[in-house]
Amino acid sequence: MDNKVETVAPNPEFDLLGFFFAFFSFVWLLAMMLVPNNITWFIQQMLIVGGVDWFWGIWPLVHLGQLVAILIPTILLTAFWQQKRYQTIFKTWLAAATYFTFLWPVRLAPFTAARTAVSLQIACSAVFLICLYLYLRRTPPPPTHNQPSPPLMTLFAPLIFLIWLTIGALGSPLDTLLNFTAALLFAAIMTLIICRILWPGLAQTSEGFGWDITTAGYVGGLTLLIGATGFGTNGSQILLMYTLPTLAWLIATLLPRTITANRPSSQTETRSLFYLLTAATAGPLLFFDPDEILLVLFGRDAFFWVVISIALIVIIGWSVGIVLPFTHQFLRTMPPQLASSITIISLLALLPIYFFIGQPGFHGEKLFVIFADQADLSSATIITDYDQRRQFVYDTLVNQADNSQTNIRQSLDRLGIDYTSYYLVNALAVDANPFLRRWLEAQPGVERVIDNPMLRPMPLQPAISNLGMSEPATEPQWNLTMINAPQVWSQFAVRGQGIIIGQSDSGVDGQHPELSQQYRGYNGDDDYNWYDPWYDTTEPQDWSGHGTHTLGTILGQTVGVAPDAQWFGCSNLARNLANPTYYLDCMQFMLAPFPQGGDPFRDGDPTRSAHVLNNSWGCPPIEGCDPKSLQPAVAALRAAGIFVVASAGNDGDYGCETVQNPIAIYDESFTVGAVDASNELATFSSVGPVAVDDSYRLKPDIVAPGVDVYSAMPNNKYLNNDGTSMAGPHVVGVVALIWSANPDLIGDIDTTEQIIIDTAIPYTNARPICGDSTNNSYGYGLINAYGAVEAALQRR
Numbered sequence: 001m002d003n004k005v006e007t008v009a010p011n012p013e014f015d016l017l018g019f020f021f022a023f024f025s026f027v028w029l030l031a032m033m034l035v036p037n038n039i040t041w042f043i044q045q046m047l048i049v050g051g052v053d054w055f056w057g058i059w060p061l062v063h064l065g066q067l068v069a070i071l072i073p074t075i076l077l078t079a080f081w082q083q084k085r086y087q088t089i090f091k092t093w094l095a096a097a098t099y100f101t102f103l104w105p106v107r108l109a110p111f112t113a114a115r116t117a118v119s120l121q122i123a124c125s126a127v128f129l130i131c132l133y134l135y136l137r138r139t140p141p142p143p144t145h146n147q148p149s150p151p152l153m154t155l156f157a158p159l160i161f162l163i164w165l166t167i168g169a170l171g172s173p174l175d176t177l178l179n180f181t182a183a184l185l186f187a188a189i190m191t192l193i194i195c196r197i198l199w200p201g202l203a204q205t206s207e208g209f210g211w212d213i214t215t216a217g218y219v220g221g222l223t224l225l226i227g228a229t230g231f232g233t234n235g236s237q238i239l240l241m242y243t244l245p246t247l248a249w250l251i252a253t254l255l256p257r258t259i260t261a262n263r264p265s266s267q268t269e270t271r272s273l274f275y276l277l278t279a280a281t282a283g284p285l286l287f288f289d290p291d292e293i294l295l296v297l298f299g300r301d302a303f304f305w306v307v308i309s310i311a312l313i314v315i316i317g318w319s320v321g322i323v324l325p326f327t328h329q330f331l332r333t334m335p336p337q338l339a340s341s342i343t344i345i346s347l348l349a350l351l352p353i354y355f356f357i358g359q360p361g362f363h364g365e366k367l368f369v370i371f372a373d374q375a376d377l378s379s380a381t382i383i384t385d386y387d388q389r390r391q392f393v394y395d396t397l398v399n400q401a402d403n404s405q406t407n408i409r410q411s412l413d414r415l416g417i418d419y420t421s422y423y424l425v426n427a428l429a430v431d432a433n434p435f436l437r438r439w440l441e442a443q444p445g446v447e448r449v450i451d452n453p454m455l456r457p458m459p460l461q462p463a464i465s466n467l468g469m470s471e472p473a474t475e476p477q478w479n480l481t482m483i484n485a486p487q488v489w490s491q492f493a494v495r496g497q498g499i500i501i502g503q504s505d506s507g508v509d510g511q512h513p514e515l516s517q518q519y520r521g522y523n524g525d526d527d528y529n530w531y532d533p534w535y536d537t538t539e540p541q542d543w544s545g546h547g548t549h550t551l552g553t554i555l556g557q558t559v560g561v562a563p564d565a566q567w568f569g570c571s572n573l574a575r576n577l578a579n580p581t582y583y584l585d586c587m588q589f590m591l592a593p594f595p596q597g598g599d600p601f602r603d604g605d606p607t608r609s610a611h612v613l614n615n616s617w618g619c620p621p622i623e624g625c626d627p628k629s630l631q632p633a634v635a636a637l638r639a640a641g642i643f644v645v646a647s648a649g650n651d652g653d654y655g656c657e658t659v660q661n662p663i664a665i666y667d668e669s670f671t672v673g674a675v676d677a678s679n680e681l682a683t684f685s686s687v688g689p690v691a692v693d694d695s696y697r698l699k700p701d702i703v704a705p706g707v708d709v710y711s712a713m714p715n716n717k718y719l720n721n722d723g724t725s726m727a728g729p730h731v732v733g734v735v736a737l738i739w740s741a742n743p744d745l746i747g748d749i750d751t752t753e754q755i756i757i758d759t760a761i762p763y764t765n766a767r768p769i770c771g772d773s774t775n776n777s778y779g780y781g782l783i784n785a786y787g788a789v790e791a792a793l794q795r796r
Contacts, residue, residue, distance in 0.1 A: 018086035032069045033229045036062050045295040059107040070097045088201025089219050095193045096223045100230035102128040112622055114291050117233040118178045125185035136196050153254050153272040157279035158346035163312050166358045167305050168287025169456040172365030174433050183282035186231050191274045213252045221248035235293025239284035243313040249321025300463045301575055359457040366454050367432040368580045369440050372447035374426050374632045375400035377639040386747050390606035393640040394592045397423040398601050408443055424588045424633040429581045451624040452579045465545035468717030473558040478677050479705035484786035485561045488737055492789055496562025496736040501554055502610025503569040504586035505547030509714040510540030514556035520568045527595035528608050533585040534574035538596055543574050545713040549721050550616045552712030553729035559711045561733025579624045587633050612643045614732040616725035618661035627693040630662040638668045641747025643735050647728035648673045648700040649686035656770035657691040659699040665690045671699045674706025674727040681777055682707050685724055688776035702779040704730035734785045742792040759787030
């Protein structure tokens with residue numbers, strides 16, 4: 001039986017006061033959504049770049065302030081405004097503001113707990129959806145008709161989804177399911193608010209097609225913005241805040257109730273809106289991890305592609321919204337079967353596009369399983385032959401890992417679960433889920449299980465840096481003269497010859513004239529000399545320039561401390577955020593290099609290991625490391641007689657105890673802070689003591705130039721850079737000079753460290769004073785290459 005349709009006459013009165021209140025409310029609510037969120041997110045990003053990840057705790061306060069600022073005016077205006085049209089507008093915004101209030105618990109999720117956040121999104125949205133449904137039951141639904149109508153909005157759903165599908169990548173199966181569920185709930189809530197509150201009220205007070213579209217576009221856009229701002233977390237709100245509101249004019253044009261109160265809606269149109277909002281919400285949630293939308297991932301990485309995606313959707317949303325009012329009559333006469341066929345064909349086309357253009361498969365959800373029994377290497381130090389010592393360490397580590405991991409490996413093989421074994425830390429990297437995590441934690445021999453976050457793949461590899469100037473140094477730079485390196489070259493004829501440097505960083509431009517001739521694979525043999533666990537490149541490349549710059553300071557022809565040393569390399573930071581296993585991949589390669597495509601357990605050759613390692617990186621909690629995660633690896637490298645230099649970090653602006661990330665915190669690492677050309681501690685240079693592991697050991701051990709350091713960059717460029725990343729390479733270079741001057745000291749790390757400490761230029765006015773010693777700012781002073789080499793020569 002056909003439903004009877006009531007005709008409601010449009011309200012002829014124009015409420016000028018209502019218009020102004022609506023206008024100023026729109027501006028106020030828009031500002032309350034955009035300004036606090038953007039400012040807070042940007043400040044958080046700046047702190048993350050500086051290594052601080054506690055700022056997420058401010059989000060609950062920001063959200064609380066926002067909900068007070070939007071609830072009070074919407075409640076008052078809805079309660080006291082009598083004119084139907086503007087009461088509808090205020091009621092719509094109040095519904096969205098109430099949803100915003102329900103979403104406050106989402107802000108309690110820690111910054112790196114994306115799964116916790118999405119679980120809270122689901123719970124809060126489900127509760128609000130039930131409440132909204134019960135409220136709407138009290139009001140009669142708008143009239144509907146049985147006449148078929150084309151699902152016009154569904155036509156645009158595949159187009160919106162296509163953008164996210166081709167640019168992003170799915171997370172784990174569980175993450176995909178959770179985010180899709182959250183998107184469904186959000187879309188259902190927004191559909192109810194628009195179709196049951198906004199559109200019926202505007203239709204009953206219709207002011208004509210153009211005014212209805214304009215009003216519905218602004219009101220609906222702000223409604224979606226309020227919902228998206230509250231719903232999104234970490235970086236996902238940036239995705240939703242700037243994409244969903246741009247669809248409001250498209251929606252306003254295609255919902256027929258805006259034309260006349262006499263034209264009721266159909267179930268098809270309501271479902272069509274739901275499908276469009278689901279696609280627009282699910283796309284970014286499924287294909288981008290909010291934890292990866294970070295400014296610290298500079299260059300052509302996740303944030304870059306997010307901006308591209310947002311720009312495309314904004315262009316589509318606005319363009320279509322402008323064009324559709326001129327074509328709505330044609331679209332409404334389109335046969336429903338034709339619209340449905342186009343939609344189905346478009347959806348089917350997504351599948352081949354995804355597999356041939358996108359990044360298919362599930363990504364993420366990796367675990368790092370650390371075993372309790374780490375290899376006993378205490379007897380390595382009594383082995384006097386350096387090659388035998390390194391071989392002993394490698395064999396002991398591999399045998400320990402093979403023996404202790406056997407049972408769990410066999411179980412994982414039976415379950416068909418992928419994993420990777422490690423020996424430098426007796427551990428496994430496992431493709432896992434929360435259920436498997438609990439099983440792994442309960443297995444005999446497992447000490448603990450920590451996260452091993454994996455960045456999702458991007459459509460293209462990061463662009464190689466082109467920053468810098470094409471001007472090599474014509475004379476030793478200030479940083480080299482400050483540590484007296486030129487005196488070592490001229491007076492002792494020592495330039496690092498015979499010493500092998502291991503470089504683990506963003507990569508290396510192997511063709512740079514500062515570095516190419518010192519590459520151990522200079523003759524074209526990259527076996528045992530280059531390893532890239534990120535992209536499997538077969539020869540040295542550098543994406544950001546960080547690795548080229550730091551290696552240039554170690555052994556560059558004109559900018560390096562030890563220009564005659566050799567190097568081989570590994571890329572552990574191709575995208576500026578790694579994890580425990582990427583760092584371990586390269587550290588294992590430093591101990592026992594293997595040929596291209598080789599097996600680290602079977603093909604490693606420790607006699608080709610590095611003598612000295614540069615580590616201008618840290619592994620903070622955002623990358624999955626806890627204070628002890630890489631300590632066995634550094635201890636094993638030291639046992640093998642490999643000198644491990646680590647940069648202290650760039651968190652000194654935040655006070656004492658800021659040497660806080662592996663591997664700089666370990667006693668087995670020689671940790672380096674940064675000073676400027678005036679011998680003043682750089683404000684960013686992290687200071688000790690080390691508190692994160694309750695050791696309160698003194699750190700850093702030494703300082704070196706780290707401000708305005710001139711060195712090599714990719715594409716034959718040069719650049720001045722700041723950071724303790726720039727300071728550490730000076731110490732690597734000095735160790736190379738010491739061991740080159742006196743090869744009897746190779747592998748004798750205790751003696752070498754003592755020589756550096758004894759010959760350092762001390763500080764008497766160190767600031768700040770942290771812990772019980774000024775040494776927690778400057779260590780034992782400024783590295784002194786001339787004094788160290790002189791002392792080493794005296795030990796011959």
